[in-house]
Amino acid sequence: MGLAKSELFTNNQNEIAAFAKVFGHPARVSILQHLFKINRCICGDLVTVIGLAQPTISQHLRELKELQLIKGTIEGTSVCYCINHEKWKSMKNVLTNFLNMDVSNPLNCCGTDKKQNQ
Amino acid sequence: MGLAKSELFTNNQNEIAAFAKVFGHPARVSILQHLFKINRCICGDLVTVIGLAQPTISQHLRELKELQLIKGTIEGTSVCYCINHEKWKSMKNVLTNFLNMDVSNPLNCCGTDKKQNQ
DNA sequence: TTAATTAATCGTAATATTGCAATAGACAAA
DNA sequence: TTTGTCTATTGCAATATTACGATTAATTAA
Numbered sequence: 001m002g003l004a005k006s007e008l009f010t011n012n013q014n015e016i017a018a019f020a021k022v023f024g025h026p027a028r029v030s031i032l033q034h035l036f037k038i039n040r041c042i043c044g045d046l047v048t049v050i051g052l053a054q055p056t057i058s059q060h061l062r063e064l065k066e067l068q069l070i071k072g073t074i075e076g077t078s079v080c081y082c083i084n085h086e087k088w089k090s091m092k093n094v095l096t097n098f099l100n101m102d103v104s105n106p107l108n109c110c111g112t113d114k115k116q117n118q
Numbered sequence: 119m120g121l122a123k124s125e126l127f128t129n130n131q132n133e134i135a136a137f138a139k140v141f142g143h144p145a146r147v148s149i150l151q152h153l154f155k156i157n158r159c160i161c162g163d164l165v166t167v168i169g170l171a172q173p174t175i176s177q178h179l180r181e182l183k184e185l186q187l188i189k190g191t192i193e194g195t196s197v198c199y200c201i202n203h204e205k206w207k208s209m210k211n212v213l214t215n216f217l218n219m220d221v222s223n224p225l226n227c228c229g230t231d232k233k234q235n236q
Numbered sequence: 237t238t239a240a241t242t243a244a245t246c247g248t249a250a251t252a253t254t255g256c257a258a259t260a261g262a263c264a265a266a
Numbered sequence: 267t268t269t270g271t272c273t274a275t276t277g278c279a280a281t282a283t284t285a286c287g288a289t290t291a292a293t294t295a296a
Contacts, residue, residue, distance in 0.1 A: 001285045002251030009144035017144040024139030026127035036219040077272045092217045101154040119254045120281030195242045
């Protein structure tokens with residue numbers, strides 16, 4: 001199918017998945033790291049820095065823009081992209097909450113004497 | 119192509135993407151939340167709780183197992199799954215480092231007087 | 237042994253993702 | 267206006283993902 005049955009899940013679960021999904025490609029990770037590093041960037045830079053074709057970079061930028069994690073400002077013929085700090089902060093909250101899940105009893109719940117299925 | 123050019127990126131970038139990717143589906147988010155909540159789970163439970171078919175759940179469990187975020191122990195005819203806390207902790211480190219990126223100057227790098235490209 | 241239970245695997249259909257060449261659109265410079 | 271520069275969009279090919287019915291494999295119970 002290729003299509004997640006999102007109606008089976010809570011808004012929070014779908015939101016976590018949506019943010020995680022956009023980080024699920026190293027090019028987008030790399031783009032974000034670059035944007036944080038230089039705090040200003042145009043698309044052409046990224047093509048050189050990353051080594052993917054211009055339409056590919058543009059496509060990855062669009063996915064980041066759709067989640068509002070970055071914003072772009074037109075400057076003449078080029079576009080200046082930068083991190084949307086407010087959105088980044090709220091995304092970080094959502095994901096950090098998920099990553100910080102913990103159990104009352106952190107001991108191994110499965111018997112170590114049993115056969116490990118893997 | 120559908121295939122990421124992972125050779126263009128650092129090990130760290132690929133690792134971040136791999137972890138994020140596995141969280142990029144709400145079913146896997148839900149499975150992990152359930153495992154944290156009850157600290158012990160058999161596959162059949164998940165099929166009931168989540169509402170996807172058994173082969174689908176099994177497939178999602180395999181992806182989580184491949185990254186060693188969970189482990190399964192055979193108990194009779196069923197399999198007890200639980201969080202691999204050591205791996206969860208190291209994954210959390212990797213992703214938290216990424217999410218905690220910050221810039222020296224958190225001000226908007228793009229002029230607000232310019233046209234917003236979106 | 238036979239039957240029942242449980243989870244993994246296989247096979248397949250539908251859809252999504254990745255990547256890029258070609259093109260289009262927007263702007264600046266000449 | 268024309269030309270050059272930069273980014274977005276379109277269209278497409280290759281591959282990946284999601285989901286599930288059917289089956290298999292492993293174990294337990296009768």
